[in-house]
Amino acid sequence: DAGVTQSPTHLIKTRGQHVTLRCSPISGHKSVSWYQQVLGQGPQFIFQYYEKEERGRGNFPDRFSARQFPNYSSELNVNALLLGDSALYLCASSPRGGTEAFFGQGTRLTVV
Amino acid sequence: GQQLNQSPQSMFIQEGEDVSMNCTSSSIFNTWLWYKQDPGEGPVLLIALYKAGELTSNGRLTAQFGITRKDSFLNISASIPSDVGIYFCAGQLDAGGTSYGKLTFGQGTILTVHP
Numbered sequence: 001d002a003g004v005t006q007s008p009t010h011l012i013k014t015r016g017q018h019v020t021l022r023c024s025p026i027s028g029h030k031s032v033s034w035y036q037q038v039l040g041q042g043p044q045f046i047f048q049y050y051e052k053e054e055r056g057r058g059n060f061p062d063r064f065s066a067r068q069f070p071n072y073s074s075e076l077n078v079n080a081l082l083l084g085d086s087a088l089y090l091c092a093s094s095p096r097g098g099t100e101a102f103f104g105q106g107t108r109l110t111v112v
Numbered sequence: 113g114q115q116l117n118q119s120p121q122s123m124f125i126q127e128g129e130d131v132s133m134n135c136t137s138s139s140i141f142n143t144w145l146w147y148k149q150d151p152g153e154g155p156v157l158l159i160a161l162y163k164a165g166e167l168t169s170n171g172r173l174t175a176q177f178g179i180t181r182k183d184s185f186l187n188i189s190a191s192i193p194s195d196v197g198i199y200f201c202a203g204q205l206d207a208g209g210t211s212y213g214k215l216t217f218g219q220g221t222i223l224t225v226h227p
Contacts, residue, residue, distance in 0.1 A: 004154075033214060042116075042200050042217030043155070056214045090154050092215075099143045099162070099204055101215055103154035 002027065004093050004104035012110045013081050021076040021107045025093030031055075032074040033101060034066055035090040043090055049074055078109075086111045118201055118218030126226050131188040133221045135201030143204040144177050144184040145215065148197045155200055159186070191225050198222050 031050040035043035048056035049068035063079045092101035147155035161177035202215040
């Protein structure tokens with residue numbers, strides 16, 4: 001079975017631009033979460049979606065937004081990019097009734 | 113907010129040695145998870161713990177959910193070179209419901225294994 005897939009794997013953007021990151025969860029998983037991992041640190045929770053509704057939001061500015069589609073895939077959008085947004089963005093999916101989160105390989109975003 | 117303190121920050125060991133690392137929290141968690149992350153990759157789930165006092169093994173890995181629900185431990189026996197990587201603990205506060213996957217991570221333990 002395919003795991004969590006994210007696209008693109010790498011991305012370079014200029015300050016002030018907008019970026020969209022995509023995630024496809026494991027088949028049958030209805031919950032998707034997004035995390036930001038800055039070099040040398042553990043992942044930080046950004047958003048969680050379940051059944052297309054936002055169920056949780058971390059301490060991130062309103063420039064960050066996300067949505068989940070009917071097929072349970074998800075997009076993370078970041079507006080007005082800052083240098084400090086450079087990080088590995090991870091998507092994780094979880095099964096209904098389970099608490100384990102399974103991560104994709106991440107999207108490496110570099111803002112210049 | 114919740115914070116996890118993971119120690120040690122790094123370990124340098126010889127192949128064949130046993131490894132221990134732990135994670136403590138200022139708050140109670142209902143679930144503890146341990147992940148391994150290789151450079152440029154996403155974290156891979158190693159062990160999940162759901163009950164205080166629970167001891168769970170996965171091959172050479174053994175993890176325990178602390179009685180106080182504020183800590184967890186991971187042990188690796190007879191380390192091999194492919195154990196190299198960063199190990200993260202993660203806690204989840206919510207007990208099921210719809211808050212799946214909302215995890216708080218530790219800072220990670222960098223493991224280096226010398227052949």
